[in-house]
Amino acid sequence: MAGRLEPTTSARAGEVVRLPPGSRDILPEEAAELRTITDALTSLFMESGYGEVRTPALEYTDVLARGILGDVAPSYRLVDDRGAWLELRSDMTVPLARVAATRYPGHDGPLRFWYTETAYRPVPALQGRSRELLQSGVELFGVEGAEGDAEVLALTARALERTGLPGARLVVGDARLSETILAGAGVDADTIAAAHHALVNGDHVLLERLLAGAGVPADRARELAATLRTRGGADILTTHADQLGEPGHELAATIARVPSAQRERIIVDLGLVRDLGYYSGLVFQVLDPAVGEPIGGGGRYDELVGRFGDARPAVGFALAIDSVHRAQAAKGTTR
Amino acid sequence: MAGRLEPTTSARAGEVVRLPPGSRDILPEEAAELRTITDALTSLFMESGYGEVRTPALEYTDVLARGILGDVAPSYRLVDDRGAWLELRSDMTVPLARVAATRYPGHDGPLRFWYTETAYRPVPALQGRSRELLQSGVELFGVEGAEGDAEVLALTARALERTGLPGARLVVGDARLSETILAGAGVDADTIAAAHHALVNGDHVLLERLLAGAGVPADRARELAATLRTRGGADILTTHADQLGEPGHELAATIARVPSAQRERIIVDLGLVRDLGYYSGLVFQVLDPAVGEPIGGGGRYDELVGRFGDARPAVGFALAIDSVHRAQAAKGTTR
Numbered sequence: 001m002a003g004r005l006e007p008t009t010s011a012r013a014g015e016v017v018r019l020p021p022g023s024r025d026i027l028p029e030e031a032a033e034l035r036t037i038t039d040a041l042t043s044l045f046m047e048s049g050y051g052e053v054r055t056p057a058l059e060y061t062d063v064l065a066r067g068i069l070g071d072v073a074p075s076y077r078l079v080d081d082r083g084a085w086l087e088l089r090s091d092m093t094v095p096l097a098r099v100a101a102t103r104y105p106g107h108d109g110p111l112r113f114w115y116t117e118t119a120y121r122p123v124p125a126l127q128g129r130s131r132e133l134l135q136s137g138v139e140l141f142g143v144e145g146a147e148g149d150a151e152v153l154a155l156t157a158r159a160l161e162r163t164g165l166p167g168a169r170l171v172v173g174d175a176r177l178s179e180t181i182l183a184g185a186g187v188d189a190d191t192i193a194a195a196h197h198a199l200v201n202g203d204h205v206l207l208e209r210l211l212a213g214a215g216v217p218a219d220r221a222r223e224l225a226a227t228l229r230t231r232g233g234a235d236i237l238t239t240h241a242d243q244l245g246e247p248g249h250e251l252a253a254t255i256a257r258v259p260s261a262q263r264e265r266i267i268v269d270l271g272l273v274r275d276l277g278y279y280s281g282l283v284f285q286v287l288d289p290a291v292g293e294p295i296g297g298g299g300r301y302d303e304l305v306g307r308f309g310d311a312r313p314a315v316g317f318a319l320a321i322d323s324v325h326r327a328q329a330a331k332g333t334t335r
Numbered sequence: 336m337a338g339r340l341e342p343t344t345s346a347r348a349g350e351v352v353r354l355p356p357g358s359r360d361i362l363p364e365e366a367a368e369l370r371t372i373t374d375a376l377t378s379l380f381m382e383s384g385y386g387e388v389r390t391p392a393l394e395y396t397d398v399l400a401r402g403i404l405g406d407v408a409p410s411y412r413l414v415d416d417r418g419a420w421l422e423l424r425s426d427m428t429v430p431l432a433r434v435a436a437t438r439y440p441g442h443d444g445p446l447r448f449w450y451t452e453t454a455y456r457p458v459p460a461l462q463g464r465s466r467e468l469l470q471s472g473v474e475l476f477g478v479e480g481a482e483g484d485a486e487v488l489a490l491t492a493r494a495l496e497r498t499g500l501p502g503a504r505l506v507v508g509d510a511r512l513s514e515t516i517l518a519g520a521g522v523d524a525d526t527i528a529a530a531h532h533a534l535v536n537g538d539h540v541l542l543e544r545l546l547a548g549a550g551v552p553a554d555r556a557r558e559l560a561a562t563l564r565t566r567g568g569a570d571i572l573t574t575h576a577d578q579l580g581e582p583g584h585e586l587a588a589t590i591a592r593v594p595s596a597q598r599e600r601i602i603v604d605l606g607l608v609r610d611l612g613y614y615s616g617l618v619f620q621v622l623d624p625a626v627g628e629p630i631g632g633g634g635r636y637d638e639l640v641g642r643f644g645d646a647r648p649a650v651g652f653a654l655a656i657d658s659v660h661r662a663q664a665a666k667g668t669t670r
Contacts, residue, residue: 017398017437017643019391020421025434028386028448035377035387042370051363052370056354056467057392057453058411058423063352076393076421078413081457086355086411088393099360102352113363118392122416132391308352 022123022131030325034134037324038116040162041136045114048155050138053113055095057120061085066307067094070277074122088120092135093278093301093316100141101309110148111141116321130322137298137318141305144313146250149282149300150257156286156298156317157262163324167331168288168295170265171231172255173272174247175279175299178228181243181270185224187214199273204229228271236268244270247281254282278304282315288323290330295323357458357466365660369469372659373451375497376471380449383490385473388448390430392455396420401642402429405612409457423455427470428613428636428651435476436644445483446476451656465657472633472653476640479648481585484617484635485592491621491633491652492597498659502666503623503630505600506566507590508607509582510614510634513563516578516605520559522549534608539564563606571603579605582616589617613639617650623658625665630658 019025026034045052061077064087076088089095092115100111116136123129138155140148153170160168178199182192191214198207204225211221227243230236237244237252244251255266274283274297281300288295298317305312354360361369380387396412399422411423424430427450435446451471458464473490475483488505495503513534517527526549533542539560546556562578565571572579572587579586590601609618614634621631633652640647 017401017433018395019398020393020395020415020419023391023393025391025438026387026389027434027438028388031387031389034389052361052366053363054361054366054369056358056360058355058358058455058466060353060355063354066352076413076415078411080355080411084355098352099362103360103362120393131393 020131022129033328034321034325037163037321037328038134038136041159041319042114042116044155044158044162045136045138048112048138048158050112050114053096053099053115054117055089055092055099055115057088057118058086059089059095061087063098064089064094067097067278067304069301069303069307070275076120076122089117090121091119092117092137092318093139094304096139096316097141097301097304097314098308100139100312100314101305101307104141105309107142110143112138113141114138134321135318136321137296137316139314139316141314142312143315144302145281146254146257148313148315149250149254152298152315152317153254153266153282153284154258154262156284156296156319157258157265159319160265160286163319163328165288165324165327165331167290168265168286168327169267170284171267171269171272171287172251172282172284173269174251174281175273175283176247176281177244177251178271178273180245180247181224181227182211184243184245185216185220187211187216187224196273199228199271200275230270231267234263234266234268236270240270251282274299284317286317286319288327290327291323293323295320295327355466357464368663369656369660372498372656372663373469373471376494376654377449377451379490379493379497380471380473383447383473383493385447385449388431388434388450389452390424390427390434390450392423392453393421394424394430396422398433399424399429402432402613402639404636404638404642405610411455411457424452425456426454427452427472427653428474429639431474431651432636432639432649433643435474435647435649436640436642439476440644442477445478447473448476449473469656470653471656472631472651474649474651476649477647478650479637480616481589481592483648483650484585484589487633487650487652488589488601488617488619489593489597491619491631491654492593492600494654495600495621498654498663500623500659500662500666502625503600503621503662504602505619506602506604506607506622507586507617507619508604509586509616510608510618511582511616512579512586513606513608515580515582516559516562517546519578519580520551520555522546522551522559531608534563534606535610565605566602569598569601569603571605575605585616609634619652621652621654623662625662626658628658630655630662 073090075090119133208221208225234255237248278301279299280302283299285294286296296319300315302313408425410425454468529545543556543560569590572583613636615637616635618634620629631654635650637648
């Protein structure tokens, strides 16, 4: 493992040749290991009928801003030679939604795209997070509901097989579940929105306090918070069916469609939410016991493509290559 | 051939979803062809003992500025969250020189690095040039003179074999040749510098005028300009030996070391100069009859690494993947 985050010193009069915090050089030994991962994913995606798409790293800010369906993600912005604002892409889903809408207008069948590209995210110093995030992933356009969701979940699971991560799991939920659960318990919309933020931050203490503040009796608030913490097999969708409504039915149908070898990696999380605002249905994170944060994730974003042209359903996932590498290294399964 | 430069329109109320001029999306058919090219180069570089290096796209401007040994290239700059200037790399040679100096201080043997990365160059609108330039190339550190130069020239020629460009040629010179020729004819240093700029722009009319203005008799000025336009086999280094001094001897020795199968692609150009200021010896361009501008190039830059740490000799080349693809497409040799 070479190429860590420390600034390195030059031999010139003690001056320091630094890299921006959160970015680093990748030297040959590590680069070869990362390339083994991306090559394995490339093969899988191509075998699975996906075609590679590349987009510019720099796009107009007002174009990318159409993809904002929630909080604005921090991004690197600059002014070009003609006074227009440009921005370094902070994810690949928004540019690929733009491609689907503008390059394939009126296209009938499904579109299957894959990419291995870098996304750029300004991060506070000293947090150890990466500013330049190499990701491999897919976006599937034009396939609705359980059919598209199951295809992407199964492909994610196969990606974990190919990269040699037997312990990695897909923690799966639906962006509408927490709202369904809370609205069904009579919680008002403002509290639901605040609860959503608490769930993004995993703050269940705040969640209970919010519910109590909204007039929910304390033991009922504790019960709801417990439901939103519930993780387990697909059977919890049955046992909680009366609280989960249509999103619960759809998620159960999706999981049933995933081939059993891949389904074994799936864990249902009734309170899973993701911080990207464009998710409209299925959401999931890829967790590996060797890495302290998600190594990937994805979900359905049926409202996004229409921001750039003809609307169409969409679902996708991405793996952070560096995180996959750390997961491999931690269990000594680097292949 | 998909993914051209035209802005595309969205279906939404006639609003246009544009990309910045000079950038574009690459759709699956073309992306697969580009990947065939980069895969072929990856295999060649790895067989040849080179190791992949990746560097951040964004670096501190004051670090990259150490690599400026001539005119400042235009670049995309922005201010980070702590008020420091960052810049998107405009080539890969400067970052890899930084890596050699700072990550391998005191390293004795040669270092052989390859990369496939994007460089970012602000370009005036309407010129049809790319803002985001995908390049594959190598840098060889620690091997001096003819030995290192011949290795890189032979590798460049093999890269053209692997990518199926039988008509592509290496037009080879030495950054010191024009100065040697002009100084040997008694031309002063200021005029030599101005003549260098005229050669970069291929302006031989201006060149003759500059020489005449510096007091060189008209027929002698015409003769010198003709010498600086001379292209041919390695034999022109012998026929002009009295004007070419040590750089001419070195270039002849370099070419003699290139295996004959690769040597056949080499054309000597006595007046070849490149616009990057860091070249200190060998310079070359890769030309293909199907493409109107160089599809690649390289050279020796022995003064650059010392700007970041311990000095060491260095030579490298890069191919512009998009240009290689255009050359293939024009002759129908896409493989």
